[in-house]
Each structure stands twice: as C-alpha cells, then as structure tokens.
Amino acid sequence: MTDWELTRLGDVTSQIQDVVKVTPGEEYPLLGVKWYAEGPFVREVVTSESSKASRFYRVSAEQFIYNRLFAWKGSFGLVGADMEGFYVSNEFPLFECDRSRLLPEFLSLHFQQRSVWGEVERLSTGTTASRNRWKESQFANYRLPIPPTPDQRRIVDVMGAVDAQIGALDAEKRRASSLLKLVRNAFPEGTECALSSVVSRIQGGKSVQTSDEKPQSGEPAVLKLNAIQLGTFLASEAKRLDDLTGYTEAHRVAEGDLLITRASGSFGRVGYAAIARNVAPETYLPDLIWRIQTNPKVCSATFLAHLLCSPSVRSMITASARGTASMRKINKALLGSLRLSIPSLQEQSTYVQNCDAVASAVDALDIELAGLHAFRSALLAALLNQELEIPESYDALLEEVS
Template identity: 30%
Template sequence: MDVDPEQKYPTVGVLNRGRGLLYRDSVAGSATAYKKLNRIGPSMLVYSRLKAFEGAITVTPDDLPESFASQEFPTFAFASDADPDFFRILTTMERMWDALQGASKGMGGRRERVKPADFLNIVMDIPPLPVQKRIVEAIGAVDDQISALNEEAEALDRVSMAVASDMLSGEPIVALGTALDDIRGGKSPQANKWPPGADEFGVLKVSAVTPFRFLPEESKSLLPGTFMPASALVQPGDVLITRANTPLRVGAVTRVPADVRNGLYLADKTLRLVPSSKLDPDFLVVAMALKAARNHLMSSATGTSASMVNVSQDRIRETPIPLPDLDRQREVASAVLSVRANTDAARAEATRLRKARSGLLSGLLDQSITIDV
C-alpha cells in the first residue's frame, strides 16, 4: 500500500529463530523514506528477506491489531487446508531455519536475502489438515507447561529482587565507578554465523549476557586467522555487562561461572567490570539488577535504532548502587542467589521440555511417532 504522509503506521519486525514479532513504535508517513508498506494482518505468515538466514519467520497472532512493515517483510495468507497454528509451530523448528539459510542468496552481510519465489520453492513435509490440528494440540500442551515454568521463573526473579531491596534499605548509595578498579572492553571480531565447535575459538554474542545468567552457547566461531587479544578472553569469575543491546536489555550484568569453557572472547558490545577490594563480585551482579541501576542504564542508552542502543562507559560508572560493608554484601548476595537457585531450576526444566518438544515435533512430522486423528 502507498504511504500517506498524514498517517501514522504501527510497525513490526520479525525476531530470529522463530520467536515471533518485534513490536516497534508507530512511524509517521512523513518521517519514513518508504513509499510503500506491507499491511501485516492476523494469522499471516511473514518473514524478513534480510534476516531469513537467522530464522526470522513467524505466523502473526490471531489478535494482531493493524500493523505494517517495509517490503522487506513478505506476507502470505493461508489456504483452507493449512492451519496457521501448525505453521506457527513449524517456524520454530531448526529444519525451517536451515531451509531459509539454504535459500538465502547474495554475497555477505546485508546483501543476503531470501526472495519470495525462493521461499515458496522450499520443500517441507506438510501433513493433512486433521493431522496438523492434532499436532497443534499435542505441542500446545507442552508449550503450556513451558509457559508455566517461565512464569514461575519470572515470579521468582521478582521475589529475589524484592529480597535484595528490603535487605539494602537505608544503605549508602554510591556511583559504581567509585567501587571499580577498571572497565575493560572486548574487540570487534571476524566471526562465522554458527557456534564454535568443541575445539574452536569463539566470540560471545551480546545475547550471551543476561541478568544473573551466562549463556556460552550464544556465541559464534571465529574466522580462521582472526586475532583476538588475550585481554578479551573470558575468564571464570568475570563480571560482564552489555554496553549495547535492545533498550530493555542494555546494561545486563552477570558473572561467568567457574566451569566456563576455554576459548571464548568478548566482543566489543560486552564489557568486563573489575570490582575493587570493597565490592564483592556476586553482590555487584545483584546491585546492577536493582531498579535504580536498571532505570539509570536504560535511560542513559542512546542510539538511532529501535532494536539496538548503547550505553557509554562514563554512564556505566555513574550507575547508582548501594554499598554496605563486605559482610553485608555477601549476606545479600547469598540470600538472592538462594532464591535464584529455584529460578534456575525452573528454567532448566523449561529447557528440558523444549528439547523434548523438538524431538516430539520432529517425530510427528516424519511419522516416526504416530498420532490418532
């Protein structure tokens, strides 16, 4: 449809790995360079031509309000013998992501795209409609359990931070920089799109660092011959912070566990916080997850992209944190991490169920697991 300069358009994007839509702020027609936009309606299949190789594909929610996207996001309506809920599940599968990666054409980076004609030529085994609906029921039951575990984990997250806030009430507030010895950065790497093998060097993606959680699987293998300085090597016990991320996730802080695999490096979007002798590393992670610190970091972030903003080292140093004595710091950290052990258990169970879901879905599609209709 043609863009009207007098209108505003609620816009969406598509998250990678089949994670659904990215909801963006409305854009005025007079403020966009696009002359045409695609209308995105409920229960439609949509993918990103540019990010298809990363699995940026989904089926929109049934209750999606009127939304729009650029023509880089082709959309498709479903035939009568296709269940949108089934295809929504299909977009969460690695076989779909692999097919999109195989259909991606172009030379490097932003020139790679999946054209609609190539997308429509992707071959998938699609069962009859009655089987599609039974698969939706079976997978939906597993998804409900996963959602319940995620909700439990989020509730425990809130409890842990309430415990921290209560225990730290009345403690002196200082700027983070006064309790640090240093902030050290990583290096912009030359990396592949895929994770490193067991004996390969890798570089952390920004998604590897989330509050209280370190995800080493969120990494990419380095291209052969890529130099990374020893100072960028991730070490057990490091306290890491994301300096660039989405607006809600910038400034995420975690501590690297003792069993981290060797050979992972920091990229330039992640920094290492080096606490002084008056700041316990585990307490630092807790303090940086408190509401005052999170609000400061998010409000300090700048950038022109709706999906990626940056926070400077100076603003990180200005982050307000409580600073009791070391014994109290360790007491608070111990209490919070004790609650979070239950959070981690809920997330681990959700991860186990996701793996079981993947195996069940694969079996249902290749008919190694049969289902009554």
C-alpha cells in the same frame, strides 16, 4: 501410518494483497516479522509525512506471513487476532491456506524448523547476503509433505500444549525475575561511601584477536562479553585462545571473582556484574571485562554483585556511561565515584542470602525452560519427519476431557 503427500505450496495457498493507498492524516501500524520463527510484531506506526510509501497491504488474522529479505533467518509466522487490520510493506507477503488441505498452524510449524531455514537460504537469490530474498514464486514452488488435515490438527494441538507449558513457565520466570529486582533493590541502609573506598582493585583483561570457536576441554579460553549477564555468569560463553602471549596468571579468571562489563554495544548491558561460577581452569579476562576485588573486611564480593544488579544502582551505572550509540563505556574513575550504601557485614550476609534464594529459583526456571525448548524442537522434528505418530485415539481422549 497415513500417507503424507509432497505438495507444492502454490497449490494449497493463495497470496493475498489487500492494497490500501496511504492517505494524509491517517496512521498505519506496520508489522515486521522476528527472526527464528518468533512471528510478527508491530515495528512502527507511520503516516504519509513519515513514510515515502504510497500504499501498504492490510493484514488479516491467521494469514501466513514472512519477510522476503530474512526468510533464511527463519522470519516466518502467523498474523494474530490482535494484529487484524494492521499493515505491511511489499517485503512481507501474506498467504491464506486452503483449509481443506492445509492448516495455517501446520504450515507455521513446518517453517519453525532450522533445517527448513537452511533450505530456504539455499534457494534464496540475491547479489549479497543483505539482499538475499526468498521471492513469492519460490515460496509457491516450495514443496513439503502434508498429512491429512486430522493428522495436521493433532500435531498442531500437541505442539500447542507444549507451547502453553513453555508460556506458563516463561511467565513464572518473569515473575521470579521481577521479585529478584525487588529483593535486590531492598538493600539494607548503611554508610554511604564511594565505591572506590570499598574496592581494593579493578583489573582489566587483554584485547585479543581470536576465532569464535569454542574451546575443547582443557584448552585456554577467553571470555566473551555475553558471559556476563545481569547477575548471572555463563561459563560456556568463551572463545578458544590460541596465543597466550601477554597473558599472565593475573589475567586468569578464578572461581568467585566479581566480574563487570565495562563496555557494550547495547546501552542497557553496560556494567552488568556477576560472580564467576564453574570456571574452566584456563579461562582468561578480555579487555571489555573487569575483575573487581573488594576489601573483605568492609564489603563482600557477593554483596557488591547483587547491589550492582539492583535497579537503583543500575540506573546510576548506565547514567555514567559514555561513548557512541554503537558502543557505550564506563571508566574506572566514574565507577569508583558511585556512592553506595554499605551496611555491616552481617546485614550484607542476610541480604545476600535473600537475593541468592530468589536468584536460584530464577536459574532453576531457566534450566527447565531450556530443557523444555529442546524437547519441543525434538518433538516437532519427530512429528514432521513421521518418526512419531499421534494415534486416532487422541481425538477420543480430547472429547472426554472437553
């Protein structure tokens, strides 16, 4: 196994400050850097009229970038070729690597580790968490083990292959999700009627103060709001419920319940609906989630769940939402007044079968993606902790393949 040299970043990187004075009439696309090592993105486009800044810093492809304010959140990445010539403020320092000793892609992989973010948080300085900066001097003094560049290249290549697989799988999931929207929107024609005419009851849960601790097996729990995704129920998204005062059997979530979010801090998430699956025995409704009970002689719960998730009905639901920018809500009267096309039970069954088939494919891709992400994290840790070594024969193999 080759030796990895513990190296100070200031010895193998150089901070780059390509200063550009702000000129009236010019536009400046500014980059931000996403949390959790998801890299830079175009945050906004400003002019001298919309920004008080007198100067920005021009970026170049393959520069290492981070957000001083949110480095502890994993706000690291590399500037892509598509962002060449864009700009940043002084909160986003830029660095070039001495490629004879450190590849920028390898540096980026190091800062994709959650354990590293924890160390950065420990080293960051500031009076409060919101002002907790990791300064350039601290970046320069940070030390990491660096292998010879051929080893770096092998690690980068292997992780790139995994990322390519993740990207391909993610693209497949997006295609399947787009198909699901189309299938859900192709609902059969039927008798148009108010939702209230096919619903026997809309029941709410209870507001409760509780910790965010996950329940142990068999412990009572209350659903979190994000347990209800668009057509998907996440049974694991629940909080331990220490006090059952005021809860009754009527508040218990049962397998097959149709649930809908009545409020959300995100405008697009209001009115998300899903069928409860794999529900733990002692799971209860919170006040921000309703249970909708349909008249089974007229409308099945699974049909209504898919219908409520269709783009056409989603637009009706979000248009009916009321409230502030921080909390949008729907009420029972508005929800009940929605006019929907309700076909025969046989046509509902066919529609549900079509939707379920595509939804199952999306769920399977989700599971596969989650597994691949977990594998990536484990592989990256093993490679960077020198628990796993890529042999030199890998280079010969690549030459044969190419």
